[in-house]
Amino acid sequence: xxxxxxxxxxxxxxxxxxxxxxxxxxxxxxxxxxxxxxxxxxxxxxxxxxxxxxxxxxxxxxxxxxxxxxxxxxxxxxxxxxxxxxxxxxxxxxxxxxxxxxxxxxxxxxxxxxxxxxxxxxxxxxxxxxxxxxxxxxxxxxxxxxxxxxxxxxxxxxxxxxxxxxxxxxxxxxxxxxxxxxxxxxxxxxxxxxxxxxxxxxxxxxxxxxxxxxxxxxxxxxxxxxxxxxxxxxxxxxxxxxxxxxxxxxxxxxxxxxxxxxxxxxxxxxxxxxxxxxxxxxxxxxxxxxxxxxxxxxxxxxxxxxxxxxxxxxxxxxxxxxxxxxxxxxxxxxxxxxxxx
Amino acid sequence: xxxxxxxxxxxxxxxxxxxxxxxxxxxxxxxxxxxxxxxxxxxxxxxxxxxxxxxxxxxxxxxxxxxxxxxxxxxxxxxxxxxxxxxxxxxxxxxxxxxxxxxxxxxxxxxxxxxxxxxxxxxxxxxxxxxxxxxxxxxxxxxxxxxxxxxxxxxxxxxxxxxxxxxxxxxxxxxxxxxxxxxxxxxxxxxxxxxxxxxxxxxxxxxxxxxxxxxxxxxxxxxxxxxxxxxxxxxxxxxxxxxxxxxxxxxxxxxxxxxxxxxxxxxxxxxxxxxxxxxxxxxxxxxxxxxxxxxxxxxxxxxxxxxxxxxxxxxxxxxxxxxxxxxxxxxxxxxxxxxxx
Numbered sequence: 001x002x003x004x005x006x007x008x009x010x011x012x013x014x015x016x017x018x019x020x021x022x023x024x025x026x027x028x029x030x031x032x033x034x035x036x037x038x039x040x041x042x043x044x045x046x047x048x049x050x051x052x053x054x055x056x057x058x059x060x061x062x063x064x065x066x067x068x069x070x071x072x073x074x075x076x077x078x079x080x081x082x083x084x085x086x087x088x089x090x091x092x093x094x095x096x097x098x099x100x101x102x103x104x105x106x107x108x109x110x111x112x113x114x115x116x117x118x119x120x121x122x123x124x125x126x127x128x129x130x131x132x133x134x135x136x137x138x139x140x141x142x143x144x145x146x147x148x149x150x151x152x153x154x155x156x157x158x159x160x161x162x163x164x165x166x167x168x169x170x171x172x173x174x175x176x177x178x179x180x181x182x183x184x185x186x187x188x189x190x191x192x193x194x195x196x197x198x199x200x201x202x203x204x205x206x207x208x209x210x211x212x213x214x215x216x217x218x219x220x221x222x223x224x225x226x227x228x229x230x231x232x233x234x235x236x237x238x239x240x241x242x243x244x245x246x247x248x249x250x251x252x253x254x255x256x257x258x259x260x261x262x263x264x265x266x267x268x269x270x271x272x273x274x275x276x277x278x279x280x281x282x283x284x285x286x287x288x289x290x291x292x293x294x295x296x297x298x299x300x301x302x303x304x305x306x307x308x309x310x311x312x313x314x315x316x317x318x319x320x321x322x323x324x325x326x327x328x329x330x331x332x333x334x335x336x337x338x339x340x341x
Numbered sequence: 342x343x344x345x346x347x348x349x350x351x352x353x354x355x356x357x358x359x360x361x362x363x364x365x366x367x368x369x370x371x372x373x374x375x376x377x378x379x380x381x382x383x384x385x386x387x388x389x390x391x392x393x394x395x396x397x398x399x400x401x402x403x404x405x406x407x408x409x410x411x412x413x414x415x416x417x418x419x420x421x422x423x424x425x426x427x428x429x430x431x432x433x434x435x436x437x438x439x440x441x442x443x444x445x446x447x448x449x450x451x452x453x454x455x456x457x458x459x460x461x462x463x464x465x466x467x468x469x470x471x472x473x474x475x476x477x478x479x480x481x482x483x484x485x486x487x488x489x490x491x492x493x494x495x496x497x498x499x500x501x502x503x504x505x506x507x508x509x510x511x512x513x514x515x516x517x518x519x520x521x522x523x524x525x526x527x528x529x530x531x532x533x534x535x536x537x538x539x540x541x542x543x544x545x546x547x548x549x550x551x552x553x554x555x556x557x558x559x560x561x562x563x564x565x566x567x568x569x570x571x572x573x574x575x576x577x578x579x580x581x582x583x584x585x586x587x588x589x590x591x592x593x594x595x596x597x598x599x600x601x602x603x604x605x606x607x608x609x610x611x612x613x614x615x616x617x618x619x620x621x622x623x624x625x626x627x628x629x630x631x632x633x634x635x636x637x638x639x640x641x642x643x644x645x646x647x648x649x650x651x652x653x654x655x656x657x658x659x660x661x662x663x664x665x666x667x668x669x670x671x672x673x674x675x676x677x678x679x680x681x682x
Contacts, residue, residue, distance in 0.1 A: 097514075100453045108449055108503070112441045112496070150491055152506055153513065155453070162449070162503040165493055166441075173438075173495065173628050287514050 004234075007241040009034035012080055016040045016068050016114065017087035020048030021191040021202075022130065022183075025229045026085055026236050028057055033237075037061040040068065040077060042088065048192040052329040069110040074117035081122060083240040086114060086167075087130040089160070092197040093288065096156035107159035108166075115170045115178075123176050127167060128239045131180040131249060133295055135161040142223075143257075143296035146182070146249055153288045164249060171247040179245040181235055184253045184295050188229030188315060189322035193330050201226065205316070206331070208267050208274030209323045217281045217289075220261030225254030225294035228315035231308040238304040245303050253295025255308050263312075270316045345578035350375035353421055354581075357381045357409050357455065358389070358428035362532040362543075363471065363524075365394030366570045367426055367577050368402060374578075378402040381409065381418060383429065389533040393670040410451040415458035422463060424581040427455060427508075428471040430501070433538040434629065437497035448500035449507075456511045456519075464517050468508060469580045472521040472590060474636055476502040483564075484598075484637035487523070487590055494629045505590060512588040520586040522576055525594045525636050529570030529656060530663035534671050542567065546657070547672070549608050549615030550664045558622045558630075561602030566595030566635035569656035572649040579645040586644050594636025596649050604653075611657045 013030050017023040018039030030037045043049040043065055054063065066073045068088045078084065089107050090096065096103035111129075118125050136144050137151035152158045167178040191202035207214045235252045239245050258266075264276045281289070300306045310318075323330065354371055358364040359380030371378045384390040384406055395404065407414045409429045419425065430448055431437065437444035452470075459466050477485050478492035493499045508519040532543035548555045576593045580586050599607075605617045622630070641647045651659075664671065 100457065101450060104445075104450055104453060108500075109442060109445055112445060116441065147490065149488065152510065154510055155507065158503050158506040158510065159449075161506075162499050165499040165502075166496065169493065169495055169499065 004237040004241050005033055008237065010036065011082045012036045013240075014038050014040060014077065014081040014084045015087065016084070017048070017089060017130075019043060019050060019053050019063075020087060021053075022186060022229060022232055023085070023087040024050075024053035024190050025188065026087070026233045027054065027061060029233050029237065031057050031060045038077070038081070039063050040066050040088070042067040046195070048091070048198065050190070050192070050330065052326065053190045067110070068114050069105060071113050071117065074113050075121050078114070078117045078122045078125065081125050084114075084118070084125055084127045085236055085240060086111070086127050089130065089163070090156070091199070093134070093154050093156045094197045096154055096159070100155040103156050103159050107156065108162050111163040111166050115166055115176060118176045119170060119174045123174065125176065126240055127176060127178040128236055129164055129167045129178060129180040131164045131182040132157070132160050133182050133184045133251065133253070133293065135164070135182065136293070138290040139293055142292060143253070143294050144251070145296040146251055146299055153290055168247055168249070177243065177246045179239055179247065180249045181239060181252045182249055182295070183227070183232060184251070185224050185226045186229055186232050187226055188319050190229070193323070204264060204267060205319055205323060208271040209320055209327060211273040214264050214268070214274055214276045215279045216260045216264055216276060217279060217285060220264070220278055221259050223257045223259050223292035223294060224263070225257045226263075226312055226315070227252060227254045227308050228310035228318075231310055235300065235304070235306045238306050242304055248303065250300040250303065251295040251297050252300060252306070253297040254312070256312050257294035258312065266313060267316055270313060271320045345575075345582050346374055348582040349578065351377065352423045353377045355379050355381060355418065355422040355425045356428065357425070358430060358471075360384065360391060360394050360404075361389035361428060362394075363527060363570060363573055364426070364428040365391075365531050366529065367428070367574045368395065369398055370574050370578065372398050372401045379418070379422070380404050381407050381429070383408040387536070389432070389539065391531070391533070391671065393667065394531045408451070409455050410446060412454050412458065415454050416462050419455070419458045419463045419466065422466050425455075425459070425466055425468045426577055426581060427452070427468055430471065430504070431497070432540070434475070434495050434497045435538045437495055437500070441496040444497050444500050448497065449503050452504040452507050456507055456517060459517045460511060460515045464515065466517065467581060468517060468519040469577055470505055470508045470519060470521040472505045472523040473498070473501050474523050474525045474592065474594070474634065476505070476523065477634070479631040480634055483633060484594070484635050485592070486637040487592055487640055494631055509588055509590070518584065518587045520580055520588065521590045522580060522593045523590055523636070524568070524573065525592070526565050526567045527570055527573050528567055529660050531570070534664070545605060545608060546660055546664060549612040550661055550668060552614040555605050555609070555615055555617045556620045557601045557605055557617060558620060558626060561605070561619055562600050563630075564598045564600050564633035564635060565604070566598045567604070567653055567656070568593060568595045568649050569651035572651055575650075576641065576645070576647050579647050583645055589644065591641040591644065592636040592638050593641060593647070594638040595653070597653050598635035599653065607654060608657055611654060612661045
């Protein structure tokens with residue numbers, strides 16, 4: 001396939017959710033590669049958008065604050081984009097339980113808005129959707145390939161898979177080229193760590209950096225896989241540059257599945273701070289727990305040549321160093337919400 | 342399991358979409374069985390609700406016109422219901438292509454409204470959801486069991502599967518007992534035949550009754566399975582009366598898969614009117630065609646003891662006789678929409 005380094009030079013690229021965790025890392029890389037980048041973000045408080053995420057590159061891209069639920073706005077913004085990286089979403093499972101309709105609005109309705117905008121105003125574009133491994137729910141067997149049945153365990157997982165399916169239908173039926181990456185647990189610089197409702201790994205890293213106690217549920221033997229954000233960005237770049245993945249869902253999983261207790265031990269060791277305590281499962285968490293999970297990423301390896309490059313230890317080291325340097329920007333920055341207990 | 346004839350006597354039962362095709366047949370049967378029935382229907386023009394569907398039993402049940410998208414209304418109406426048969430939905434694939442957001446609103450948002458109403462106001466109820474085999478999309482192999490991957494080919498199929506998953510999550514996480522029946526092509530009295538946007542079988546029957554030409558696409562060798570509505574009602578009754586199916590999706594498929602050309606030949610023969618013509622596939626239909634499809638219903642047979650009883654020939658005979666007698670009520674009755682060409 002084309003080297004992304006060549007593919008993106010001079011391309012007009014949109015990143016929705018581009019001030020968030022993965023979106024901003026992707027936007028930064030695209031700017032480095034010489035792409036003409038527009039970042040679209042709603043900057044809804046408590047979500048992942050953070051001005052500091054684009055620190056130092058603000059004058060090398062266009063920032064457009066907008067909500068992708070707004071049809072007329074999106075009809076305009078999609079025009080002329082060669083590639084659209086579609087990362088805008090509500091990612092909190094906990095929030096989806098409290099307010100399922102807002103989750104539906106952002107993760108389903110907004111995706112239809114974007115895709116309808118493309119269908120009618122830019123059918124030649126390519127859309128890469130940020131899916132999630134959460135759609136699988138509790139796995140039948142490990143590792144989990146794309147052939148396993150989808151069985152989400154919460155409303156957020158359901159809405160995310162509906163959003164994914166829309167992309168595949170618009171690819172198959174309307175010819176708006178699209179694919180979905182089912183991301184496992186992603187970590188790295190620029191992740192939201194103001195509260196603990198958007199995935200545990202960023203929160204654990206914050207606790208370690210602040211020399212606080214990390215609580216893990218049960219005996220800590222549940223296994224997960226992790227992908228460093230630079231590797232995740234590489235997967236998006238490859239998907240956006242290739243037509244081989246059109247209409248496909250591709251797992252993006254880590255190379256080293258690891259138990260929670262080993263992960264946290266490694267984190268505390270790398271950080272040189274923090275400590276770990278095992279606590280009993282809270283009932284409401286146990287109800288949506290899926291046991292151990294890790295992905296089979298052989299499909300994306302064969303279709304796009306993607307494999308993760310950054311080891312967990314190295315990735316944690318880089319991430320801890322980033323938050324040590326910029327912690328204040330991530331716990332009480334602009335648009336900041338309350339800090340969870 | 343309990344004989345439904347005994348289970349439903351004196352039970353308080355709600356049927357959403359209860360003036361529609363399957364809902365009204367179900368409501369009629371429940372009244373016969375001695376249940377206390379409330380029918381909830383939005384009577385949106387062009388959808389399947391039809392006053393004549395409850396002809397003769399209006400004084401033996403309660404009719405409440407309401408839209409299940411209305412949270413406060415549903416919060417009230419779900420209270421005290423032992424079983425809720427949830428059949429309200431937007432069932433036109435063609436309409437979902439033209440207006441995906443309305444489809445989302447009815448098939449996703451409204452389902453969350455109903456389930457939230459149950460969770461907070463009647464968590465002890467049982468909900469049986471009308472799912473669809475359309476969620477499978479183009480099958481990998483035949484017959485199609487519940488183990489096949491979901492891969493809808495249009496927005497309606499996506500929203501229907503999201504609606505189904507919500508029910509399973511509310512069962513698993515909130516203890517609101519629920520299951521989903523993935524219905525194949527259902528036919529019989531009281532189906533909408535005013536236009537051809539809600540499934541082809543009702544439309545074919547109308548054309549035969551009116552002695553018109555039935556067009557089938559391609560060479561007519563594509564295979565489907567069909568279930569007569571009385572058998573479908575029996576599946577709903579069994580699912581509502583049993584806890585063995587909680588949290589499950591169950592195919593409801595026909596016993597005699599048949600090619601379109603053989604189906605239409607049988608229909609013309611049974612009706613003694615109408616004729617068949619093969620026409621080339623319209624491009625926009627071909628884009629969402631799924632080839633041959635028929636369901637494996639062995640799971641519901643083992644879990645609920647359900648098997649279809651009415652042969653295709655007998656079912657078509659009864660259906661044709663019904664529409665011969667009541668045709669005017671179904672092509673220009675109250676709430677009627679335009680008749681398609």
